[in-house]
Amino acid sequence: MWLCSLSSRELSAIEADLVRAGWTFDDVPARLSYPALFAFIEHLPPDSAFSRVQDPETATWTTGVIVPNLLAELGYRLDVLVWQQSKDGEHNRRRPQPWERPWAKNKNTRRIGAGPIPASRWEAFWDGGK
Known part of the structure; x- marks a missing residue:
């Protein structure tokens, strides 16, 4: 069976797509027959997890990312x-x-301070320099 030849990452992606559709691998063959599972996998849309694992570059273009x-x-x-x-x-x-x-991070964002305050200067900072 070709499912056994898939990597764990591909199987995990198929499981994620099945869960999105309301099934799991545990439903095969009781609720979901093998022919139905194969048809499901063959006709997954480009934005499916399995499609993204199979061909990430194409998935980037077809999903609108x-x-x-x-x-x-x-x-x-x-x-x-x-x-x-x-x-x-x-x-x-x-x-x-x-x-x-x-x-993207805004380069014009004002940043106060350059790092943590040393413990020796904390009291003066906290009290407002008193």
């Missing part, structure tokens, strides 16, 4: 194209900024 980043990059590059045709672009000033990505 990469789309927000591509749209942000495309928007920024269009901004640059428009800027190049403007007076600011001719004089190389006020260049447009890249579009903010929600998952």
